[in-house]
Amino acid sequence: MRGIGTFLATFGIGVATYIAIADSGGGAPVCIAGGHGCQTVAESSYSHLAGVDVAVFGIAGYVLLLCCALLRGDGARIAGFALSLVGFGFSLYLTYLELFTIDAICQWCVASAVLMTLLFVTNAIRMLGYVGTER
Amino acid sequence: MSGREARREERLRAEERDGASERRQRMVKLGSAAAFLGLAVVAVLIVVSQSQSGGKVEHASEVNRELHDIPQSGMVLGRPSAKVTVLEFADLQCPVCQGYSEDVLPQVIENQVRGGEARLEFRNFTIIGPESKPAGAAAIAAGEQGRGWNFVEIFYRSQGSENSSYVTDEFLTAVARAAGVPDIARWNAERDSRRVLEEVADSKSQAESLGFTGTPSFAVEGPGASGLEPLGTPESAGALESAISGAG
Numbered sequence: 001m002r003g004i005g006t007f008l009a010t011f012g013i014g015v016a017t018y019i020a021i022a023d024s025g026g027g028a029p030v031c032i033a034g035g036h037g038c039q040t041v042a043e044s045s046y047s048h049l050a051g052v053d054v055a056v057f058g059i060a061g062y063v064l065l066l067c068c069a070l071l072r073g074d075g076a077r078i079a080g081f082a083l084s085l086v087g088f089g090f091s092l093y094l095t096y097l098e099l100f101t102i103d104a105i106c107q108w109c110v111a112s113a114v115l116m117t118l119l120f121v122t123n124a125i126r127m128l129g130y131v132g133t134e135r
Numbered sequence: 136m137s138g139r140e141a142r143r144e145e146r147l148r149a150e151e152r153d154g155a156s157e158r159r160q161r162m163v164k165l166g167s168a169a170a171f172l173g174l175a176v177v178a179v180l181i182v183v184s185q186s187q188s189g190g191k192v193e194h195a196s197e198v199n200r201e202l203h204d205i206p207q208s209g210m211v212l213g214r215p216s217a218k219v220t221v222l223e224f225a226d227l228q229c230p231v232c233q234g235y236s237e238d239v240l241p242q243v244i245e246n247q248v249r250g251g252e253a254r255l256e257f258r259n260f261t262i263i264g265p266e267s268k269p270a271g272a273a274a275i276a277a278g279e280q281g282r283g284w285n286f287v288e289i290f291y292r293s294q295g296s297e298n299s300s301y302v303t304d305e306f307l308t309a310v311a312r313a314a315g316v317p318d319i320a321r322w323n324a325e326r327d328s329r330r331v332l333e334e335v336a337d338s339k340s341q342a343e344s345l346g347f348t349g350t351p352s353f354a355v356e357g358p359g360a361s362g363l364e365p366l367g368t369p370e371s372a373g374a375l376e377s378a379i380s381g382a383g
Binding site: 043 | 199
């Protein structure tokens with residue numbers, strides 16, 4: 001589980017960093033499959049939280065999740081579970097906004113939401129399966 | 136192994152099992168508390184996100200795409216060399232102006248502004264209510280950074296009900312950001328400046344001096360016109376285009 005978590009979190013750091021760099025300076029990530037969904041989402045007022053790009057929060061979250069995956073013990077298991085739950089819940093909210101409020105889909109945001117979902121599943125299995133054990 | 140030793144070993148194993156079970160139960164409780172905390176954090180993030188969104192900013196990329204290759208200077212859209220200048224006196228809160236921006240002006244922009252025959256200047260005629268002035272000032276400040284028309288068009292597409300308190304700092308900032316205003320701090324300072332607020336008041340006075348009483352009202356100036364000719368509110372894009380051609 002720790003290996004899977006490490007892989008997913010590292011991949012997530014890459015995706016979130018790309019979105020943050022593309023968004024900085026008024027730009028937007030380039031949708032690989034074409035279309036203007038990424039630009040529309042980046043221009044939306046929901047792309048910033050308290051003046052900070054949401055992708056920056058994503059980078060911080062993935063870095064913390066990477067640390068949890070690299071560390072052993074119950075503390076890392078519980079922290080990883082709680083952090084991935086926050087990431088998963090907020091990703092659900094952002095996906096809802098894309099579908100029903102902004103009316104545009106950004107492939108990079110979807111990729112991040114999928115990674116966060118997988119991290120939540122991984123961390124939930126890690127906590128429920130191994131917390132309180134010697135492993 | 137004697138019976139006594141076997142019983143002792145059995146007891147130790149049972150204690151170890153109980154201890155592990157107790158530890159696991161404690162950790163599962165801690166995990167549940169962490170889950171609760173995680174959900175609380177998600178709720179807080181959603182509340183913050185909703186409270187600062189300040190309304191829905193719509194169709195920004197569509198507007199930015201439509202305007203991206205047309206020169207802008209201040210609140211003027213079009214080439215400086217254009218022979219005819221069309222002044223639009225409008226209120227950003229006005230739903231009729233919004234309708235004009237979506238149904239009438241695109242044809243004029245496509246046929247006569249993009250081609251270099253005319254240039255279109257937005258001027259504030261703030262008659263709807265107190266929220267119109269900060270909206271107009273914000274548009275002028277966006278114009279200072281070459282994004283005035285993007286601001287106006289995105290504002291119209293995100294417009295709320297008249298004087299419904301939707302023109303908040305958050306809403307204006309969201310529109311400015313969506314319009315691609317590069318320096319938001321400078322825009323913030325300029326939209327509150329005396330110079331910009333006076334410009335809003337002056338253009339209102341000019342509209343009144345031209346005899347306008349409603350928005351949007353248009354005036355045209357060009358070699359074929361005698362000075363600044365008030366047009367009022369042309370009924371269609373065709374009528375406005377004819378007036379532009381006549382002034383050219």
